[in-house]
Amino acid sequence: MVKNVKQKEIRFNFNGKEIKGHEGQPIAAALFDNGIRAIRYCDVTGELRGIYCGIGHCFECRATVNGISGIRTCLTPIEENMNVASNLTGVQYDEE
Amino acid sequence: MLQVILQVCSMMKSDVVIVGAGPAGLVASIELASKGLQVVVVDEYYRSGGRLLGQLYKDRRKKQVWAGKIIANDLVEKAKSLGVKFLFETAVWKIENKTVFISNEKIKQIHTKTILLATGAIEKALPLPGWQKVGVVTAGAAQTFTNLHNVKIGKNVIFVGIDPLSISVAIEMKHAGVNVLGLFLPAPSMLNQKSNPKEVLESIASASGMATNPIYRFGGKLVHGLYTKLLLKFLKFNLLKINGIPIYIRKAVTEINGRAEVESVNVKNISIDGELIGDGKNLLVDTVCLSGGLLPLIDLSQLASCVIVDIPELGGFVPLHSPYLKTTVEGIYVAGNITGIEGAQVSMAQGKLAAWSILKEFKLVSEKDLLQAIKDVEQARSLSPITFLPNIHRGRQIMNEKWADYKNTIGESFDG
Numbered sequence: 001m002v003k004n005v006k007q008k009e010i011r012f013n014f015n016g017k018e019i020k021g022h023e024g025q026p027i028a029a030a031l032f033d034n035g036i037r038a039i040r041y042c043d044v045t046g047e048l049r050g051i052y053c054g055i056g057h058c059f060e061c062r063a064t065v066n067g068i069s070g071i072r073t074c075l076t077p078i079e080e081n082m083n084v085a086s087n088l089t090g091v092q093y094d095e096e
Numbered sequence: 097m098l099q100v101i102l103q104v105c106s107m108m109k110s111d112v113v114i115v116g117a118g119p120a121g122l123v124a125s126i127e128l129a130s131k132g133l134q135v136v137v138v139d140e141y142y143r144s145g146g147r148l149l150g151q152l153y154k155d156r157r158k159k160q161v162w163a164g165k166i167i168a169n170d171l172v173e174k175a176k177s178l179g180v181k182f183l184f185e186t187a188v189w190k191i192e193n194k195t196v197f198i199s200n201e202k203i204k205q206i207h208t209k210t211i212l213l214a215t216g217a218i219e220k221a222l223p224l225p226g227w228q229k230v231g232v233v234t235a236g237a238a239q240t241f242t243n244l245h246n247v248k249i250g251k252n253v254i255f256v257g258i259d260p261l262s263i264s265v266a267i268e269m270k271h272a273g274v275n276v277l278g279l280f281l282p283a284p285s286m287l288n289q290k291s292n293p294k295e296v297l298e299s300i301a302s303a304s305g306m307a308t309n310p311i312y313r314f315g316g317k318l319v320h321g322l323y324t325k326l327l328l329k330f331l332k333f334n335l336l337k338i339n340g341i342p343i344y345i346r347k348a349v350t351e352i353n354g355r356a357e358v359e360s361v362n363v364k365n366i367s368i369d370g371e372l373i374g375d376g377k378n379l380l381v382d383t384v385c386l387s388g389g390l391l392p393l394i395d396l397s398q399l400a401s402c403v404i405v406d407i408p409e410l411g412g413f414v415p416l417h418s419p420y421l422k423t424t425v426e427g428i429y430v431a432g433n434i435t436g437i438e439g440a441q442v443s444m445a446q447g448k449l450a451a452w453s454i455l456k457e458f459k460l461v462s463e464k465d466l467l468q469a470i471k472d473v474e475q476a477r478s479l480s481p482i483t484f485l486p487n488i489h490r491g492r493q494i495m496n497e498k499w500a501d502y503k504n505t506i507g508e509s510f511d512g
């Protein structure tokens with residue numbers, strides 16, 4: 001059976017909030033673990049957007065990572081102190 | 097001068113370029129490199145394995161767990177030890193005259209003698225009102241997040257679209273501790289053919305003849321009961337369950353609701369012929385997984401001017417190819433799901449066949465070796481723990497016939 005070796009804990013920042021994740025996890029997976037599914041607002045309709053395809057095809061999950069925009073959070077592994085930002089800044093999340 | 101240097105830096109040479117580091121591409125790379133060829137594997141994902149990465153289930157025949165992530169890692173290690181070069185996060189965007197154009201920071205083109213397209217499959221969209229909401233994901237995303245990233249993607253989850261993929265992902269999610277409320281049909285629309293209860297049931301029944309354990313048991317029941325009382329009973333009532341997960345063959349999701357994120361879905365009954373009936377109900381869910389079926393990813397073969405044929409039995413449009421996986425363009429080969437939708441073990445056997453077919457061109461293997469590789473593909477097909485398309489064997493026959501026709505029309509003898 002597959003054993004999941006506990007990976008090193010990593011902290012990064014999502015829209016000003018500190019998030020804990022594990023080494024090797026894509027950003028979107030770490031956000032999911034913290035109860036965050038909405039990644040950005042759609043510029044056209046103003047609706048929330050999150051992951052859809054999970055493997056880099058649809059670009060629904062994009063955010064600005066360390067200043068570079070259009071990065072797909074479903075593919076990009078987290079790094080210590082990484083800064084992930086989207087146009088959701090200032091929005092309150094439902095803590096669960 | 098500067099330009100010359102830039103050109104030199106941005107170009108690479110190889111004997112074979114493989115597009116796609118899924119099971120087909122990985123196995124091919126090992127076969128080719130072990131016979132001494134220079135091989136470059138290009139993949140746009142950040143790691144290798146393709147759709148193998150999300151696969152995790154019990155193989156009924158071998159009585160062991162099929163853990164795609166581990167199999168993929170082993171294959172990559174082997175390939176690397178044989179000198180195969182990998183370019184990740186690099187997409188191939190054009191192929192022209194044996195030059196492969198890639199989106200890589202350093203390398204822009206690879207000049208090569210042969211190209212193997214192993215680009216796999218993509219999920220068909222299943223548009224439903226509300227499908228853009230946060231909490232709606234594809235069955236493939238659900239599989240990847242559950243099995244590869246070990247994330248629970250929701251608390252109360254349903255699937256829309258009933259097929260071998262959604263059934264197996266639902267089982268995997270339930271194992272991972274997610275509350276899977278059931279699988280539903282999509283509301284009928286111009287765009288999908290997945291709303292007719294009878295057709296859906298027949299299709300999963302025949303496709304599941306050799307599927308993973310629980311689907312097999314379910315399919316087995318149906319195959320024996322096909323067109324008999326049992327099928328009618330299943331169609332009449334909503335009492336199908338696989339591993340405790342309800343399969344609502346007579347209910348369709350018509351709309352996904354929620355202000356910011358998914359909060360509920362509208363569900364209506366559906367007649368045996370696929371017509372919505374009655375007023376419907378509201379079901380509280382936080383996550384909806386859409387399964388619209390799989391399509392071979394053929395755009396690069398189109399760009400490379402390969403002849404494309406439509407064979408629904410294989411999953412739709414696919415590049416015309418010989419029994420040895422040669423396309424109509426000299427030097428371009430195909431393997432894996434680009435040739436038709438099948439399970440990972442078949443893709444691996446095809447990866448070997450394509451590699452040997454290429455090795456034959458380089459005069460490194462014999463005709464006899466090739467025939468053995470073809471037999472191995474057939475063997476893998478008959479032992480595959482999952483079958484996506486009910487008439488896959490017929491599809492492969494049609495492809496061989498079309499290839500023979502093509503060879504005749506261009507005036508060449510049938511040489512495979």
Ligand SMILES: Cc1cc2nc3c(=O)[nH]c(=O)nc-3n(C[C@H](O)[C@H](O)[C@H](O)COP(=O)(O)OP(=O)(O)OC[C@H]3O[C@@H](n4cnc5c(N)ncnc54)[C@H](O)[C@@H]3O)c2cc1C
Nearest residue numbers: 116118119120139140146147187188216236432433439440
């Ligand atoms: C969502 C989904 C779930 C599946 N689940 C199962 C399952 O549970 N069990 C099973 O047996 N089969 C499953 N399959 C079928 C699966 O396609 C096969 O198992 C197998 O992975 C196919 O192997 P492949 O090598 O042909 O392609 P893939 O495994 O799909 O690999 C193709 C690779 O090519 C890369 N690629 C594509 N285009 C380009 C390009 N232009 N440039 C660079 N790289 C590119 C992709 O990033 C990918 O890594 C699933 C398929 C999908 C789409």
Ligand code: FES
Nearest residue numbers: 054056058059074
């Ligand atoms: S979810 Fe589709 S690209 Fe990230």
